[in-house]
Amino acid sequence: MTMTVREAGLALADPAAYADEPRFHEALALLRREDPVHRVEAEGYGPFWAVTRHADILEIERNHTLFHNAPRSLLVPAEMDARQRQREAEGTALRTLVHMDDPEHRVVRAIGADWFRPKAMRAMQQRVDELARTYVDRMAELGGECDFVQQIAVHYPLYVILSLLGLPESDFPRMLKLTQELFGEGDPELRRGAEADDVLATLLDFFTYFQDLTNARRAAPTDDLASAIANARVDGAHLSDIDTLSYYVIIATAGHDTTSSTISGGLHALIQHPGExxxxxxxxxxxxxxxxxxxxxxxxxxxxxxxxxxxxxxxxVLVREGESLLLSYPSANRDEDVFDEPFRFDVGRDPNKHLAFGFGVHYCLGAALARMETRSLFAELLPRLESVELAGRPEWAATTFVGGLKRLPIHYTLKG
Structure with missing residues (x-):
């Protein structure tokens, strides 16, 4: 059935649309071609401009004084936007780097920046390689069949990021559940519940856990990222409780779900493209x-x-002061004006000017770690992988923010 431009725009506000990748990319291609800065008025959401071309998104990212993250940092239903504004007024809102603009953003970002610089990444390499080996060994133990997402991909990067934070392994399952509930808010299978209060309950569980962690690290500092966050000072004072807890949440969640999606989606792409x-x-x-x-x-x-x-x-398009824009990164990364054959998976693609980590002052803090984790896992897996194929139908998470595959059943044979 032929899709209209209006229907294509509405897909950007429909979590289920993201779980149907071919149809979703058809919608984005239509918008790039016919209306690359498209006005979307979706039921239950405030209106916004959908920006779908690489060049326009890049220009917006570069001009961070003209285009602010606040007050509407993510696409969420209008009811949740209103609750966020109310909590901001009360001083109880989640405030991560995603929600901040300069000069505050620059100061707060610096708290964790050293932990993601090249020197710190070199120090982490051995631990990352050990964990990669552990999870490829686990694939061998599973006997040639597994759900690669649920049994491998969601665990490995979580262990990496929580090791960086310095959390005990006994707490890792709890963190996995909470991160999946937070980013799975649009997916009936992953979320805690369908109401806005269920998202708040997940955040409250995060905050309770990390408040105890903050108290412990301030009483007895250790050499880990959790201590750096707990003991950070801005203008001579510790971060507020809500800002401290928000910092933990963005590190624990963004450092996990994004990389697990890349690893599982990367293996799926290799299965789909055996020549590559x-x-x-x-x-x-x-x-x-x-x-x-x-x-x-x-x-x-x-x-x-x-x-x-x-x-x-x-x-x-003339965008008026106070109007919102959605930057569609999947669209930018398939832009025909930037990528030769953008729908071809090419392991040797160079140059590769993707915007998956953003650009400019808000460039992803953990980009180097994400690359290292993905590289280490496949460096361990590929020499041992004799064969791999799908063992069932892959399934994608319903989301409008962060996500990818939630199931990837595979058959495989490994050496050793």
């Missing part, structure tokens, strides 16, 4: 470009929102 799998196995030197192609292909972060601080022209 052979090419990568025959030439392991391609692994760095293959990892970036997996990131482009999956684009785990689907959108961020911006608000115009003054009247501005985006493409051919």
């Amino acid at each position: 799998l052979r090419r990568l196995r025959d030439d392991p030197a391609l692994l760095p470009t293959a990892v970036d192609e997996m990131i482009r292909w999956v684009t785990p972060v689907k959108e961020f929102m911006r608000t115009a601080t003054a009247d501005a022209r985006v493409g051919q």
